[in-house]
Amino acid sequence: MDVFANSAALAALLLSGQAPQQQTPAAPQPVACLAVPGAGVDALMARIAPADQAVTEVFAGVGASDITDHQLTPAERALVREVLAGLPQLHRDILHHHLRRLNFLDLQPGSGSALTRVVNPGDASLQFDITLKASLLHDSLTDFLNTKEQRLFVDDGSGFSIGFDAGDSDALTYILLHETSHVVDQVLQLTASPANRFGAGIWEDPRILAMPHADSLAARTPFRRHPPVPGRHAPAYYQSLSNSPFVSFYATAAASEDLAEAFAWEQLHTSQGQRLTLTVRDSEGLPLFAYAPLETEPARRRFAQVQTFIAQYEQACRVASSRMRSGLPSADETTGGRL
Ligand SMILES: [Zn+2]
Numbered sequence: 001m002d003v004f005a006n007s008a009a010l011a012a013l014l015l016s017g018q019a020p021q022q023q024t025p026a027a028p029q030p031v032a033c034l035a036v037p038g039a040g041v042d043a044l045m046a047r048i049a050p051a052d053q054a055v056t057e058v059f060a061g062v063g064a065s066d067i068t069d070h071q072l073t074p075a076e077r078a079l080v081r082e083v084l085a086g087l088p089q090l091h092r093d094i095l096h097h098h099l100r101r102l103n104f105l106d107l108q109p110g111s112g113s114a115l116t117r118v119v120n121p122g123d124a125s126l127q128f129d130i131t132l133k134a135s136l137l138h139d140s141l142t143d144f145l146n147t148k149e150q151r152l153f154v155d156d157g158s159g160f161s162i163g164f165d166a167g168d169s170d171a172l173t174y175i176l177l178h179e180t181s182h183v184v185d186q187v188l189q190l191t192a193s194p195a196n197r198f199g200a201g202i203w204e205d206p207r208i209l210a211m212p213h214a215d216s217l218a219a220r221t222p223f224r225r226h227p228p229v230p231g232r233h234a235p236a237y238y239q240s241l242s243n244s245p246f247v248s249f250y251a252t253a254a255a256s257e258d259l260a261e262a263f264a265w266e267q268l269h270t271s272q273g274q275r276l277t278l279t280v281r282d283s284e285g286l287p288l289f290a291y292a293p294l295e296t297e298p299a300r301r302r303f304a305q306v307q308t309f310i311a312q313y314e315q316a317c318r319v320a321s322s323r324m325r326s327g328l329p330s331a332d333e334t335t336g337g338r339l
Pocket of ligand 1: 178179182256257260
């Protein structure tokens with residue numbers, strides 16, 4: 001059924017996608033410093049290892065074929081090392097405790113390109129394997145985003161097209177920020193908490209969107225099990241997304257994806273100066289709608305919340321480090337840190 005048969009319904013949906021003006025929400029309580037003295041990026045590089053059979057079966061299950069382990073070249077190892085070193089301290093410290101393996105797979109692609117998987121569900125200290133399609137080592141961020149986004153739309157003869165422009169950035173930095181944010185989320189139980197501050201007013205629970213977001217066009221894509229969107233509706237969909245708290249359509253898939261997207265894009269934008277534009281064009285190539293997904297007011301509020309959380313962690317580590325040097329008790333002992 002075409003949800004736009006009634007233009008009044010379309011107007012109502014567009015309006016409902018507009019987030020009310022609000023202040024930046026509070027960040028969750030700061031986390032005690034988890035730094036491992038002396039543990040550097042080399043310790044994380046040592047986690048690169050062949051994938052478990054269970055991992056290759058997951059990729060095969062979503063359509064991948066010819067799956068083999070990828071041996072990193074020296075240049076690829078240098079790139080991975082650089083990207084890991086550029087992760088926020090919060091992410092690196094949690095990976096030191098909770099990353100079991102980092103895998104790279106050569107494969108004929110199906111629908112999945114990256115997987116973060118708990119290898120010991122239910123245990124007190126969760127361990128994760130992160131697995132990436134090896135071609136991501138060479139993909140540009142622009143190509144990666146465009147390929148992923150094309151799947152949301154169906155050719156309806158309108159000739160409308162969509163295109164991201166992320167400059168000459170690599171895809172790997174974004175992918176590793178996104179996947180490692182899933183580890184941070186699960187270890188700290190951010191989105192699993194009923195008091196998920198990153199989802200306040202946005203998520204009723206890890207899967208159910210709060211109103212008015214549940215009714216917005218931004219939440220009516222295949223990422224929320226709706227059919228692909230006819231291309232002629234792309235301008236209205238991106239208009240709705242630009243007024244929503246979601247930095248991407250993918251962020252609407254679940255509270256955990258929303259958090260991973262917010263952390264990844266906040267770091268790319270704030271720490272690395274990433275710029276991003278999205279343009280919808282008509283059949284003649286003329287722009288119909290364009291916006292900068294990282295620069296909307298709702299995105300800025302989400303980013304400010306993430307930034308505060310990450311900065312508070314780094315401050316906790318500075319305090320812990322100075323206490324250690326001066327022989328005082330650690331922050332864990334004095335504040336009852338959660339880990
Ligand atoms: Zn994800």
